[in-house]
Every structure is written in structure tokens, then in C-alpha cells.
Amino acid sequence: MAVVDQSKIRNFCIVAHIDHGKSTLADRIIEKTGLLTSREMQAQVLDNMELERERGITIKAQSVRTVYRAKDGEEYIFNLIDTPGHVDFNYEVSRSLAACDGAILVVDAAQGIEAQTLANVYLALDHDLDVFPVINKIDLPSADPDRVKDEIEDVIGIEAQDAPLISAKNGIGIEDVLEAIVEKIPAPKGDPEAPLQALIFDSVYDPYKGVIIFCRIMEGTVKKGTPIRMMATGAVEDVVEVGYFGAGQFIPCEELSAGMVGYITASIKNVKDTAVGDTVTDNSRPCAEPLPGYKKVQSMVYCGMYPADGAKYPDLRDALEKLQLNDASLFYEPETSIALGFGFRCGFLGLLHLEIIQERLEREYNLDLVTTAPGVVYKVYKTNGEVIELTNPSNLPDPSEIDYMEEPIVSAEIMVTKDFIGSIMELCQERRGVYLGMEYIEENRALLKYDLPLNEIIYDFFDALKSRSKGYASFDYDIKGYELSKLVKLDILINKEEVDALSFIVHADSAYERGRRMCEKLKDEIPRHLFEIPIQAAVGGKVIARETVRAMRKDVLAKCYGGDITRKKKLLEKQKEGKKRMRQVGNVEIPQKAFMSVLKLDDKK
């Protein structure tokens, strides 16, 4: 393969708020650059996981290389690097951005800038990317491109007057975008002769090739046979294949050199060895130092996952193992619950990540799961000087051994239209938010800044935000750090027995309220038994709320004659089936969904 002229390469990504049209624009770029026939085009080429398409977001960053013949008559290579669009994956986003030289900012012509737009564009600017805006959905009746242009200039401070006005959906203005890419995004730099220095921005596991590393070559050249080393994890292997990304396929090539984006395979068995952000170098001629910005991914949210059918425990273990092959940010370790039996404590980047994994386990691996309330990682400082990172409320030491506790705090930015500022501020207050300030971005919209405890936003904050702003609020956050907090463990006792899987850590001031609501909810979920069942919420052995499930008085079929027998049997079968889906705690049978329904205790609807 001929040496590629660096000046003809453009490495870029698209940043946008969810639903502003990022994936659609990516599709149009791929289409217009003509490397694919329309037959090969799936509706959205970049999002090739079924789940992603349904949720309308991109989970795993993917990339594609296309060739564009520009108006100047030259052929340019476009490496479009896709970035996940959710705050849970902020670190992955930052590594993808680091692999680019520029970014296209897509802003909805009607909605204007949103919280996520800001977060992403600042992230891009932080990485010294050249950002140019395009205004999408200009064919909407409510489109107001001039207002949006002003907003971009005022709020973000980048030139927007000559931004292409497009409709990605209807293919309007795409040529302008392609020309702008050539014109406004700088060509990569880097010396092909220098020692190899490549940034890993993603990796996937393939059962035949092993791990496929997605990387941007910053310096040097890599080809088949190069002995490579991951500088952070230390893994060493010989390169088996290098190549670039066709749409939906891997296309092998001779070599990848400075400025190029592509993939490397080297018979690596585990994505843990190819951590995102790590630097690949030539083991026989290593670079002086790794690229900056590598961080070990940390789970922010934990929950217990148990198979509904205890016998499926090995299946769950295998499924988690397989998912982890492709998702180094998924953490799991075995744990046992008195109520739920054998299962796993799993760690996630955030609640969305948790939900995605849960759905994939259920859908792709056909598992029926019971999930315990998600919690964050608390720091427990014991009186003996020991510090515990608590991921399972059941492991909280005795209160007498605890000196103090800390919880993770996030800095949140919420963008909201004027009418809903009051109700959103109220929500943040309820969630123990600390008000930091407010800026008006335009006459009608403001950016609210709050510090919020992470454990207050992982349950249903997003839902509450949407419902209290009629969908007009958008939200983004960053982990700020740990702060001292007055936390207690709330225990639930059913028929006087503590149900470990229902315990959770909560701020002392909200314990009563949450306890009360948990009891109410459980009262509705637990069927009547032969005896009366007290449901209690307790903190440190002291009962703070109570409900009662009354005893079953009658459960009898009055008539059962010749024509009723088959029906009667069906009824009994249904009843028996119901019993099977119960978890026995002491002598009380608790339906599995009771464990989950208590996760959503949303207040005002």
C-alpha cells in the first residue's frame, strides 16, 4: 500500500446532544463519501448493536474510514471516530476525542444548545480540537438557525456565522459539511519514523482474532510482526494484523503510520489488557513515555445481580464473563445473599451502563434477573484507622466501629427553560443539592449549577428531571470527589427478619421518608400469607416505619363440577407458578419483583 500523505487525512468526531442527529449525520457522511453502496447501508451504520438502535444512543465507540474526493480534486481519507453520547461513558469519550484532530458540533436548529452539548464541546476544546458547528434539522418548522448561531457564539465562543445549515435526515447541506471537514479540520502530525506511540480508544473482543485494538497512531509505524507492549498494563504480543475500519467490517492493510486511525490484532485474550487510554508502543524500540491522560476505569455504581432461578447461577457467571470480554468497565465478583442466594456484586460506570448490561443479560443471554437497589461506593473510615470502600450495604461495619463516612459528590449542570427553574431547583434541594450558581444562556434558558450526592441521582433523578420540566431540562455531571456525610444503613425487616437484599445506605435525613415509602411499596408487592406479616424499616435496630400485610382469609373456589376441572387445574397451576417465582425469607414468600419495584420510589409524578 502506498504511503498515505498525512496532509490528506482528517481525523474527527461528531459531538452533539442526544437526539440532535449525530448518528444520522454520520450515516450521511459515509453515504456521500461513496465507499458503500446504499445496499450495504443499514439505517444507521455506526450503531450496529441492536440495543443501541432501540435506545437511540451509541454505547460503544466505533469508527469508520471513508474516502472523499473534494472539490479541489484531491482524495481525502476521513476517519470518523464515534463517541458514546452519555455521561456514564465520559472517560471513553475523552479518549476518543484524544484520537481526533477536530470535531463537528451538531446543534439542533430548534432546540439550540443543551447541557450535554456544552459538556461535550468543552471536552473537545479541552483536547485542543478544532471545533466547527453545523446546524441540523433546519427543515423543521420551529427551526431558528440565526438564534442558534448567536447562541453558539455567545455561550461557547466559537465562530458560527458560516456554519453549514443542514438536514441530516433529508440529506440537505451534507456537501458543505464534507468541504468544511477538509477545510477546517487540521491534518494530523507525527513522524512515521519515530518510536511507536499509539493511543487505544476502544477495543472489542472477537472469538477468532482475539482483542481488536482501536487506536490512533500518534508517532511511528506499526505493522504485522511488530512486538507491541501496552505501557500501562504491560501486556506484550506480536502484531498479527493491522487495518482500518470499513463500515461494519475490518479491512486489513500493510501498516499504520503516524496520523492514521485503525486497528491492531495480536492474539490478546482479554480486553483488560488493552485498557482504553493506554499507549501501545514497539517493545523493541519503545517511546520515551506514554501518552497523557490514562486513567484506570472505576465503577461508580454497584448493585447485586441474582438469577431468578438459582440453578442459573453458572449461566449468569458465564454471561458476565463474556460481556466483560468486551467491556473492561464492567466489574463483578461473587456474593451471597440470605434472601437471594448466590449472585454477583456488579460495578458499573453509571446507571445507564447498569441498565444496558442488565438488558443484555436478559435479552442476549436469556436470563431472568433479580437486581438489588443500586448504590454508590462509600468510604467508611473506621475508628481503628482502616478505610473501607463499601459497595454492598450488608458489609457496613457495626456503627460503633465507624468514625465517619464519605460519599461521592458530582458537579452537575442542568439546562432548563425559565418556566421550570423553580421546580428543578426544588428537586435539587430535595436531593440534597448544594446550589452553586445560575447563568442565563439566553433570555429564556438558564444553566443551573449544583453539587449533588451521586447516590441521589442514580435512582430516578433523570426521570424526575424530565417529568418536572416536561422534558425541557437537560443534565450532565462530573465526579467531583468525596465529602463527609451523615449516612445510615436502612434495613427492611419482613416478619421480623432482616432482608439483606433490601438494605441500603441513605442520608440520615431522608431515612424516615424512604423507609416509609419502602414499607408501603412492599406492602403492595407481598401477597397475603396465612399469617399477618409486619414490614418494618429500621435504622440501627430502631424501627422507623411499619406496614402490615394482613393474613389471607380465604382462597377457595366455590364451584368445581365436571366442566370446571380443567379450568381449576389451570388456576392451581398459575398459583403454583407464582409460588415458584417467590423468594423465601424466613417463612415469608417474597415475589422477585418486590426487590426491584422498590428501586423506583419516585415522589411527585
Place this chain on the structure above:
Amino acid sequence: MDALKKEITAKSQKYRAYEVTTVFIGGGTPSIVKPQWIKELMELLSVCFTIAEDAEISMEMNPGTVAEESLAIYKAAGINRLSIGLQSAKDEELALLGRIHSFEEFLSAYTSARSMGFFNINVDLMSALPGQSLTSYRESLERVLSLSPPPEHISAYSLIVEEGTPFYDAYEKGELMLPSEEEERLMYEETEKMLREHGFYRYEISNYAKKGYECKHNVGYWRRENYVGFGLGAASMVENVRFSGETDLEAYLANPLKEAEETALSLEEQMEEFMFLGLRLIRGVEESTFCELFGKSVEEVYGEVLDKHVKNGLLCRTDGRIYLSHRGIDVSNYVMSDFLLS
């Protein structure tokens, strides 16, 4: 009627070898059709089947649809047991229930039946009806018990609002003035107490009779004896094969002979039925019968379930019999569902 006759004539061929000990003409309100038809039906049955000399031959009756002449014809046709769907002796409650008859009409039908020589009569009563109170229910019971002579058999059902019925929709909307659970239980207890005092003994969850007047036909269902049903959607069980007829009226009329899909019961299913049907009877099931039928002891198959429910006081196990306790009857579904094996 023609379709029914065709069906009976054709299908009865298979059952030549059986002796029929009970006949039950039911399924709603057979008293609504011309009495002559009942006579023809009985004539046909006695031609097609071998009916025992002392067979119990019952017929269901709606009190609002019976004339004295009809009763004479029934009697002549060989009917020897009547089951009258009174439900309540309170006209307001009957109206809420959507019944067309009044207590007055019942009285005249009952008196006529007695005078025609029917000496085995059942009366259906219902508790937990919309608008019913403990007092009004007690009055219904009293009125029936003070009939002269009182019926030999009383079926006392507690209203169960089932999904998919108009009642259920009304119930969901909160439009039914149903008695509270507390009241319902009091009515239920009252039934047992009053009937006992009047010499009725309870032999099944909802059935009470004077000694010797148990409904043999229904007991047959609970003891899993063979039965053949004719008519729209009629269910049958012969030699452990269950089947039921066409349920669509048009289709039935066009082809009453259509063979229904059969379900041959596995040994396990037979055991399950033996238990959950047998436990409806107050005397329960005999352990020895189980053993004879299935070649296994009850202990071997159901030991764990039996222990569980004997321990929690829902089942009794004495003298080789297994039966529901007083409390066990109240929650019998809960107990019976544990006897399903798969």
C-alpha cells in the same frame, strides 16, 4: 334439540358396556325449554344407555321458568331430583344479581314440586352478594330452612367475582356494593352453623345435605368417576381421558358429532386430580385408594407437602384419610396448588 339427539345417538355407541348410575340435566336453565323436550331427551337416553334402576336423575331449574304442568312431565320423564337456583330469598338482591325470578315465584315452584312428588330437592344459595348484609343473608337461610318440608340439599356458594365477566368490570370500577371481607367471613360461618343446627351436614366445600341425600352425580366428579357430557361445550372424562365438545353454537349445530380433542391424563396428572378433587370433599381422600390406583403410597409422592400442611394446620391426616382442616377449607386453593407435581 335435533343436534343434541344426533350427538347422543351417535356417541353413545361407545358406552354400551357402561351402566349409568346418575344423570344430570344442567348447564344453565334447562327448565326454559319445552318440557316435552326433556321427556324426549330422557326417552332417548334410556334407549341409548343402560340406566340403573335406582339412578339419580337430576335437573336444574330456574324458579322463574317453571309451570306446574312442566313439573308433572319431568316427573313422568323419570327426573327424581331437582336443583333450584334460588340464590337469594331477597328480591332486591336477586335484582342486583340480574335474576329474573322473585322469591314468590320460587315458593310456588317449590310447593308445586313437593306436591308433584319430588322428594329430593336442592336449593342454591349465594353469599357475599352485592347489597347483601349478614342480616339479609341470614334471612335468606331462614326462609329456606323454614320451607315445609325444607330441601334435602343446599348448595351455598360465596360469590367470586371472576375476570372477564360483566361483574368484574363493575367491581373494578367500584360499582359493586360487595360486603367487606369481614362480613363475607361471618356469612360463611353463619352458613355452616345454621345448616348444622338444622340437620344438614357439610360434605363438600360448598355442599350441604341431609344424610343420604348427597348429590351422587357431583360426588362422582370429585371421586374421578367416568362421565360423558352432551351438548354445547360439554366436558367428559372416560377412563382417564378428558375431552370436551364444540363450544361454538353455530359449529355445534352444523356438526354435533365433531370429535373433540382428547387429553389422556398421565399418571401424575391423575394423582394431582385425585388429590385436588378429592380434597374438596370434607371427608377427603383415602390413602389406601391412592395406593390401589397408583401403586405408590401417598407418602412417597406427597410426603413433603402433607407434612408441610399438616404442620401448618391446613390438612388433617387421621385413620388413613387426608382431609382439609376447617382453616384449610378457607384457603383450599393455596393447599391444593401444592399437590401439582410438575
